[in-house]
Amino acid sequence: MKANTWTKLISTAAAVSLIAGCGGGATETPAAEGGSGSGGSAGSPVKIKFHAFGSESQQAWSKVISSFEAKYPNIKVELVNLSEKGDTQEYAKKLDLAAASGEEMDVMMFSEAGMYAQRVALGMVAPIDEFIAKEGFKVGEEYKVDTTLNGKVYALPGKFNPWYVLLNKDHLKEAGLEVPKDWTWDQFMDYAKKLTKGEGASKRYGTYFHGPQGGGWLEFTRLALANQPDNSDYLKADGTTNLDNPLFKKSIEMRYQMEKVDKSSVPYTDMISQKLHYRPQFFNQSASMIVIGSWMNSEIGGTEQFPLNFNVAVAPFPKNSASDQGGYSMVTTDFMAVAAKSKHKQEAYQFIRYFTTDGTIAQGKYVPSWNKVKTEDLNQIIDTIVGGTKSPDKVDKESLKTVLAGSKASKLVPPTSFQADVYKAINEEYEKLILDKQNLDAMLKNAQERTQKLIDSNKK
Structure with missing residues (x-):
């Protein structure tokens, strides 16, 4: 597809947006010396625009930008915040419209692959291969997430957010x-x-799953697939479907069993009709466990909106069998990119390179994808993050540190x-199943056929 297909970009903005979900110990970053642009030279400052999302309290933008500008005094960063509340769907729509209208932009961030x-x-x-070549590193070695595409x-990948299980420790003790x-999905169930x-309106569920819904949060339909080093997504690296993988079937069976038979998970109809969200479900103690991404690190001890009134612990993402290698799960990151029409690509690259290394540490909100973060630095980062919550004393930090230290990203399928x-096809077929409009075999068959048609129609 060519760069000037802006009409199609606008028409696909809504569809694309559906797939969005959603310091201490810093060492010297190689990026500080990388490149030969005007970032550190004398003269008028180069101004770059950074299109992003999330409030100051969520993202600590001022810390990132001020620490970068202190290191690169000849580059000034203007934050263009397209969604103060951190709504990535809103951000995606506004970003596409800004690009289509020719608005000046240099750096942009994407919330998922x-x-x-x-x-x-x-x-x-x-x-950005030419800039990376000048520094002499490989993305897959320098970072935990390989962002290579075709x-x-x-x-470059920003924060490293593997998925894990948040647990109400008081409920565990009671039971x-x-x-x-180290556990399996059978043990999770x-x-x-x-x-x-309990029963009725006051019933407390064992768990709550926040998806799929509206073509988003599809991670919840591939839970058993996700704990694999390879082929953990709906499509394989060669572009063929992975929906015939027995672990995809297991993922769907597990969801159906827990909701319809065990009645241990919040019903899908409740999630949709009542517009439920995982934060109040967990913090209000309506559900004892939630499978979620570790972006929750900065909220795990409670916030003004959702105070923590119980003790919380973290468990690793469950495995399919006890013999499986642990640590693998879905991993989310921010993809920090340079705009194609930027007039300051060198400076924009310097910013994203800094942001994805020392900048994330300065931000003090997330664990970086950068592999050069040492264990002691990781512990300090976690202490800083949890220390910024309302009730850090109620968090089992050792369980959190152990899980994050052992987390690994599955090989990214381009x-x-x-x-x-x-995503839309799988979501629709899953919804028919969970609403008892078709059985499991029909759901799997229809999802497979619809996905195959999409693969065939998009072949070059």
Whole structure:
């Protein structure tokens, strides 16, 4: 797809947006010396625009930008915040419209792989291989997430947010259960049953799943797939479907069993009709466990909106069998990219390189994807993050540190430009199943056929 297809970009903005979900110990960053642009030279400052999302309290933008400008005094960063509340769907729509109208932009961030891939396909993003080559590193070695797409690199990964399980430690104690250090999905299901209590409107569920919904939060339909080092997504690296993988079937069976048979998970109809959200479900103690991404680190001890009135612990993402290698899960990151039409690509690259290394540490909100963060630095980062919550004393920090230290990213399957359509198809077929409009075999067959049609129609 060519860079000037802006009409199609606007028409696909809504579809694309559906797939969005959603310091201390810093060492010297190689990026500080990388490149030969005007970032550190004398003369008038170069001004770059950074299109982003999230409030100051969520993202600490002032810390990132001020620490960068202190290191690069000849580069000034203007934050263009397209969603103060951190709504990535709103951000995606506004970003596409800004690009289509020719608005000046230098740096942009994408909240997940599908959003990143589609904008690359539409020509919004510049490859940065030449800058990386000057520094002499490989993305897959330098970072925990490899952002290579079709043989080129268009972004660097920011925060490293593996998924884990948040646990109400008080509920565990009440049920006579330990905080799991290594467990399987079967054990997770057993915990959910034992933690479920009561009936009717006051019923407390063992767990709550926040998706799929509206073509987003599709992670909740591939839970058993996700704990694999390879082929953990709906499509394989060669572009063929992975929906015939037995672990996809297991993922769907597990969800159905927990809701319909065990009645240990919040019903899908409640989630949709009542517009439920995982934060109040967990912090209001309506559900004892939630599977979620570790972006929750900065909220784990409670916030003004959702105070923590119980003790919380963290368990690793469950495995399929005890013999499986642990640590693998879905991993989310921010894809930090240089705009294709930027007039200051060198300076924009310097900013994203800084942001994805020392900048994330200065931000003090997230664990970086940068592999050069040492264990002692990681512990300090976590202490800083949890210390910024309302009730850090109620958090089992050792369980959190252990889980994060052992987390690994599955091999990234290069997302396709029609990712949103695949998500939509799977979401619709899952919804028919969970609403008892079709059985499991029909759901799997229809999802497979619809995905295959999308693959075939998008072949070049």
